[in-house]
Amino acid sequence: MDMKKTILVIEDDETISEVVKIILEEQGFDVIQDLKGDFFHTHLSHEIIPNLVLIDLLLPGISGTEIVKEIRRKPAYMSIPVVMMSANSPSELAETAKHSGADAFITKPFNIEDLSKLILKLAN
Amino acid sequence: MQNIDEARALFPYESLELLDIFLSKAPIGFALIEGNHRFTHINHHLAVVINKKSIESHIGRTVRDALGATIWKLIKPHVEKALSGQIIHEQEISFHNPENSYVSHSIASYFPIKIDSKIVGVGVVVRDVTKHKETELALSLYKDRLEQAQRAGKIGVFDWDMTTDQIWWSEEEESIFGVPPGKFKGTVKDWFKSVYPDDLPQLKEHIKAAVEKRSDLDVEFRVMYPGDIMHWIRGKGHIYYNKKTPVRMVGVNYDITSRKNEEQLLKFKAESARIISSTFDYKKTLADVANLAIKYIADWCSVDMINEETGEVELLAVAHKDPSQVRWARKLREETKPDMSQKTGLPQVLKTGKSEFYPYVTSDMIKAAARNKKELAHMKKIGFTSVIIVPITTSKKVIGAITFVSTESKRQYTHTELQMADQLGSRAGLAIDNVNLYEQVREDQLRLDDLLANVPAVVWESWGDPVTQDQKITYISSHAERLLGYKRDEWLTIPNFWLNIVHPDDRKCAHDEASAIYLSGTGGVSRFRWVVKGGRDVWVESQSTVIKDSLGTPIGMRGVTIDITNVMEDVRRKDEFISMASHELKTPITSIKAFTQILKGTHDETKRIEYLTKMESQIERLSRLIFDFLDVSKIQEGKLPLQHEQFSLNGTLKEVIENLQMVNSHQIIQKLDGDVKVLGDPDRIEQVIINLITNAIKYSPNAKKIVVKTIVSQTQVIVEIKDFGVGIAPEHQNKIFNRFYRIHNKFSAPGLGIGLYISQEIVKRHGGTMWVQSVDGKGSSFFFTLPIS
Numbered sequence: 001m002d003m004k005k006t007i008l009v010i011e012d013d014e015t016i017s018e019v020v021k022i023i024l025e026e027q028g029f030d031v032i033q034d035l036k037g038d039f040f041h042t043h044l045s046h047e048i049i050p051n052l053v054l055i056d057l058l059l060p061g062i063s064g065t066e067i068v069k070e071i072r073r074k075p076a077y078m079s080i081p082v083v084m085m086s087a088n089s090p091s092e093l094a095e096t097a098k099h100s101g102a103d104a105f106i107t108k109p110f111n112i113e114d115l116s117k118l119i120l121k122l123a124n
Numbered sequence: 125m126q127n128i129d130e131a132r133a134l135f136p137y138e139s140l141e142l143l144d145i146f147l148s149k150a151p152i153g154f155a156l157i158e159g160n161h162r163f164t165h166i167n168h169h170l171a172v173v174i175n176k177k178s179i180e181s182h183i184g185r186t187v188r189d190a191l192g193a194t195i196w197k198l199i200k201p202h203v204e205k206a207l208s209g210q211i212i213h214e215q216e217i218s219f220h221n222p223e224n225s226y227v228s229h230s231i232a233s234y235f236p237i238k239i240d241s242k243i244v245g246v247g248v249v250v251r252d253v254t255k256h257k258e259t260e261l262a263l264s265l266y267k268d269r270l271e272q273a274q275r276a277g278k279i280g281v282f283d284w285d286m287t288t289d290q291i292w293w294s295e296e297e298e299s300i301f302g303v304p305p306g307k308f309k310g311t312v313k314d315w316f317k318s319v320y321p322d323d324l325p326q327l328k329e330h331i332k333a334a335v336e337k338r339s340d341l342d343v344e345f346r347v348m349y350p351g352d353i354m355h356w357i358r359g360k361g362h363i364y365y366n367k368k369t370p371v372r373m374v375g376v377n378y379d380i381t382s383r384k385n386e387e388q389l390l391k392f393k394a395e396s397a398r399i400i401s402s403t404f405d406y407k408k409t410l411a412d413v414a415n416l417a418i419k420y421i422a423d424w425c426s427v428d429m430i431n432e433e434t435g436e437v438e439l440l441a442v443a444h445k446d447p448s449q450v451r452w453a454r455k456l457r458e459e460t461k462p463d464m465s466q467k468t469g470l471p472q473v474l475k476t477g478k479s480e481f482y483p484y485v486t487s488d489m490i491k492a493a494a495r496n497k498k499e500l501a502h503m504k505k506i507g508f509t510s511v512i513i514v515p516i517t518t519s520k521k522v523i524g525a526i527t528f529v530s531t532e533s534k535r536q537y538t539h540t541e542l543q544m545a546d547q548l549g550s551r552a553g554l555a556i557d558n559v560n561l562y563e564q565v566r567e568d569q570l571r572l573d574d575l576l577a578n579v580p581a582v583v584w585e586s587w588g589d590p591v592t593q594d595q596k597i598t599y600i601s602s603h604a605e606r607l608l609g610y611k612r613d614e615w616l617t618i619p620n621f622w623l624n625i626v627h628p629d630d631r632k633c634a635h636d637e638a639s640a641i642y643l644s645g646t647g648g649v650s651r652f653r654w655v656v657k658g659g660r661d662v663w664v665e666s667q668s669t670v671i672k673d674s675l676g677t678p679i680g681m682r683g684v685t686i687d688i689t690n691v692m693e694d695v696r697r698k699d700e701f702i703s704m705a706s707h708e709l710k711t712p713i714t715s716i717k718a719f720t721q722i723l724k725g726t727h728d729e730t731k732r733i734e735y736l737t738k739m740e741s742q743i744e745r746l747s748r749l750i751f752d753f754l755d756v757s758k759i760q761e762g763k764l765p766l767q768h769e770q771f772s773l774n775g776t777l778k779e780v781i782e783n784l785q786m787v788n789s790h791q792i793i794q795k796l797d798g799d800v801k802v803l804g805d806p807d808r809i810e811q812v813i814i815n816l817i818t819n820a821i822k823y824s825p826n827a828k829k830i831v832v833k834t835i836v837s838q839t840q841v842i843v844e845i846k847d848f849g850v851g852i853a854p855e856h857q858n859k860i861f862n863r864f865y866r867i868h869n870k871f872s873a874p875g876l877g878i879g880l881y882i883s884q885e886i887v888k889r890h891g892g893t894m895w896v897q898s899v900d901g902k903g904s905s906f907f908f909t910l911p912i913s
Binding site: 013088 | 693706710711712713714717719721722741744869
């Protein structure tokens with residue numbers, strides 16, 4: 001039996017974080033919720049290396065792009081797929097995602113099917 | 125063509141060569157001319173130095189051919205005579221070459237050359253005497269000049285026997301001292317008598333000093349000629365001594381009047397020109413000129429001006445070396461105004477604009493000019509010698525006149541002085557024209573400055589081409605200094621100053637836009653940032669038109685530039701608000717949409733209810749947002765609806781706190797004063813309290829508590845919501861109540877920048893006020909007051 005893959009969801013809106021968790025658990029992933037964007041500064045980051053990061057662009061006090069850049073600088077996380085999520089327009093988000101080094105992006109509000117497919121594709 | 129060899133064969137060539145060698149170092153020309161007038165031999169000196177031609181251009185050619193018809197005509201008789209056997213000595217030839225204006229003089233001798241008693245040709249020996257001639261001519265001219273100079277200079281000679289005080293004068297000396305020929309009595313006493321009394325002490329002093337120092341005498345003094353004409357004399361003398369006693373002085377005197385006058389005239393001209401061109405106060409200037417005149421060329425000088433309003437002639441200035449005389453003249457003028465009907469003097473000059481010149485004022489003239497006995501007495505007292513009156517004429521009309529009068533100095537004015545005075549009058553007029561023009565321009569500019577001083581815009585004009593960056597600002601209103609801090613001078617003197625202070629990021633664009641507007645010839649608008657002296661940026665919008673010459677070619681620009689920083693800030697805040705609003709709206713919609721989709725495949729009733737509850741709270745959030753937006757627009761329109769009812773403030777506070785405590789981990793501590801009734805809209809007050817408490821929680825993520833406190837006084841209740849969070853920097857504290865205002869730093873939380881705006885507005889509508897106290901990094905206290913009903 002395969003080990004369950006872990007998705008790190010960095011999203012400050014509790015409800016969205018919750019609903020994403022429900023969707024991804026349905027798909028058989030373990031979900032870590034990070035509501036403040038500080039996962040990589042907690043001890044937890046030393047124990048768990050997520051298989052994928054789903055990150056909101058607009059977080060309180062810090063920009064999602066900064067966190068993505070930080071992830072890309074750390075050798076251990078360098079190759080983790082990163083999906084950026086935002087209410088920005090698709091073209092704007094595409095540019096930001098590419099610029100910061102994310103692998104894919106999805107705009108809010110999203111279809112749960114689109115999200116599931118994207119995560120499945122990148123996580124496997 | 126003559127056979128030269130044949131011709132030469134006739135002459136003894138060996139002796140010719142010897143002659144050439146012999147004459148080669150001497151400045152003597154030598155030639156042989158045969159019977160048919162052709163040169164068969166010529167030496168270097170004659171050909172090259174005297175005739176200024178090559179040897180080859182002579183040989184084989186006739187004299188006429190080689191040297192021209194003019195010369196041939198001069199020497200032909202001598203050549204012919206020599207061919208007939210005579211020897212011609214020392215004939216002078218002066219030849220003027222019309223090609224180069226060169227006049228040459230030479231002396232030539234001609235002698236026949238015989239072979240076997242037969243005359244075969246003429247030998248010519250020539251000496252060039254041009255230099256000698258020129259010197260002679262110059263000398264005779266010099267002599268003439270010297271004589272002329274002596275005559276003109278009137279050099280007189282004296283011989284003074286200092287032991288007997290007898291003195292001998294030459295004839296010229298008598299004329300120099302204005303003494304009729306032969307009338308000088310021959311003593312020193314007589315000599316001193318003819319010297320102008322004022323200058324006598326100084327003359328004696330000089331003689332004494334020369335004797336004491338054993339030096340030569342060199343002195344200038346004045347002599348009064350019959351008819352009261354003053355002359356300046358220079359005297360030079362050498363003193364002879366018998367041991368220590370001076371026994372004799374021999375010397376010369378000559379008239380230096382014209383030199384002296386000219387010297388003073390030149391000084392006056394130079395100084396008056398400087399005075400006139402260096403000031404804008406022409407009344408003072410003309411008074412200065414009058415004072416200057418009495419120093420150099422006049423005993424009296426007055427300046428009269430026509431009063432523009434009354435048309436009356438007013439004495440602007442009068443100068444004389446004696447102040448009491450000036451007072452007297454002024455008083456005189458006050459008593460008797462000039463009679464404009466007179467056809468002479470000042471009235472005539474003012475009427476015609478032409479100078480009046482009286483080189484020699486006779487008593488008849490004075491009698492004719494005086495209007496009454498009193499005036500006649502005054503005029504006699506003044507004692508006119510010479511008078512010049514010149515008009516002061518501007519481009520439009522005669523505005524005044526300057527009068528130069530020679531009295532006690534007995535100076536006789538000549539046309540030289542008249543010419544100078546005329547020039548002075550027109551220069552003064554020109555200067556006044558310039559002053560008026562300048563004042564008009566300055567007045568126009570001052571009026572423009574005044575008009576524009578309170579206009580909150582930079583009004584400007586520039587000349588030159590912005591494309592080549594060759595622009596010069598010719599006008600800029602004072603607002604530029606207020607807006608940007610740079611002095612007007614900097615704008616006006618530093619080339620392309622406006623562009624230099626454009627923000628580096630905007631500079632290229634601003635230059636391109638200005639160039640495009642200039643080239644289009646129609647004008648246009650451009651926006652850019654200027655950097656204020658000190659570093660802040662100002663967004664400006666510049667509206668410009670193009671100035672064109674008569675051919676339609678752009679030559680400059682004019683425009684108005686306004687500060688649009690606030691507009692740009694509003695635009696930026698609005699853009700940010702729209703972006704944030706859409707974000708805020710999309711957040712609950714994202715959850716609602718996802719839950720809706722999940723619900724489709726969820727059959728577990730418990731889960732369905734859980735999801736639906738979550739959806740409901742998101743819909744609640746969505747509608748709150750929409751109400752907030754509506755509130756903002758209602759406030760903008762002044763139509764925020766409010767209920768009017770009495771309610772318990774503590775009751776409202778407790779209810780809100782209870783609800784918020786349920787969903788938040790911060791402990792909300794209540795420190796409430798006694799309850800009071802408030803008149804107003806309890807829902808709106810609730811909205812304010814919720815806004816302040818949620819803000820407090822949002823901006824104190826690491827704190828554990830919030831304090832809500834009330835203080836009741838006679839008339840009002842103060843509500844304080846205190847957090848221990850990130851705080852607010854002082855520069856933001858009074859701006860956070862503005863619509864759409866958000867602080868951008870590491871503590872920024874998602875939001876729209878409308879919560880505090882709405883809250884403050886609600887409090888205001890209730891007759892209260894709202895403010896903040898905060899320490900950056902320590903926390904904030906938001907206060908609001910409500911009147912007690």
